[in-house]
Amino acid sequence: QVQLQESGPGLVKPSETLSLTCSVSGGSVSSGNYYWSWIRQSPGRGLEWIGHIFYGGNTNYNPALRSRVSISVGVSKNQFSLKLSSVTAVDTAVYYCAREASSGSFDMDVWGKGTTVTVSS
Amino acid sequence: SYELTQSASVSVSPGQTATITCSGHKLGDKYTCWYQQKPGQSPVLIIYQDNKRPSGIPDRFSASNSGDTATLTIRGTQATDEADYYCQAWDIAVVFGGGTKLTVL
Numbered sequence: 341q342v343q344l345q346e347s348g349p350g351l352v353k354p355s356e357t358l359s360l361t362c363s364v365s366g367g368s369v370s371s372g373n374y375y376w377s378w379i380r381q382s383p384g385r386g387l388e389w390i391g392h393i394f395y396g397g398n399t400n401y402n403p404a405l406r407s408r409v410s411i412s413v414g415v416s417k418n419q420f421s422l423k424l425s426s427v428t429a430v431d432t433a434v435y436y437c438a439r440e441a442s443s444g445s446f447d448m449d450v451w452g453k454g455t456t457v458t459v460s461s
Numbered sequence: 462s463y464e465l466t467q468s469a470s471v472s473v474s475p476g477q478t479a480t481i482t483c484s485g486h487k488l489g490d491k492y493t494c495w496y497q498q499k500p501g502q503s504p505v506l507i508i509y510q511d512n513k514r515p516s517g518i519p520d521r522f523s524a525s526n527s528g529d530t531a532t533l534t535i536r537g538t539q540a541t542d543e544a545d546y547y548c549q550a551w552d553i554a555v556v557f558g559g560g561t562k563l564t565v566l
Contacts (some may be wrong), residue, residue: 341477342492355485358522376566377555386519386547386557386558386559386560387498387549387557387560388557389554389555389556400553400554402554402555403462403553403554404462412549436503436504440555441509444492444511444551445492445494445510445551446494446549446551446555447462447491447492447506447509447510447549448494448495448496448504448549449503449506449509449515450504451503451505452503454503
């Protein structure tokens with residue numbers, strides 16, 4: 341079955357850019373049935389959707405983060421990536437990647453295990 | 462921006478029925494899904510397209526969505542159902558509810 345695995349630095353300095361990659365196995369990011377999404381969860385808090393990408397490159401972002409977020413897809417490597425610029429302590433969170441239905445329901449049926457990113461000098 | 466509101470916590474006795482609600486403007490006009498998240502784990506999709514269960518999710522879990530409220534019902538609640546539950550919908554972006562902590566007393 342499809343599995344997702346996040347990877348990237350666990351520590352990022354304030355004002356720098358957070359960069360994470362989600363590797364997809366058991367399936368293809370080129371599937372037209374799904375978006376590929378990033379979600380985060382700050383310590384003790386709820387889920388916050390960051391954005392998603394379709395394999396053709398179309399993206400949608402959380403309006404609250406749009407000015408700082410970029411999501412890209414690498415079809416040849418079967419992965420997709422997140423960049424979040426100008427980070428501060430409030431960006432400290434567990435970051436998840438997920439597969440999201442593109443059929444109009446936008447439910448996320450496959451999630452990675454999550455990776456913890458701490459913003460600190 | 463669109464908001465989904467959930468009660469912070471719900472308590473239920475083992476074997477009883479737990480009801481968790483999610484409210485948003487004209488939520489019934491949108492697809493709603495629900496996730497279960499246990500401590501230290503990733504969320505798990507338990508309901509999609511308002512009332513469908515993914516493979517492997519017990520039929521104790523059911524849901525509905527009408528008007529401004531979506532409802533997740535857990536019948537015969539078990540200790541293993543103790544978790545945080547999140548509703549989610551789409552309105553120009555994916556929106557999550559704030560989550561409801563279900564305690565099985």
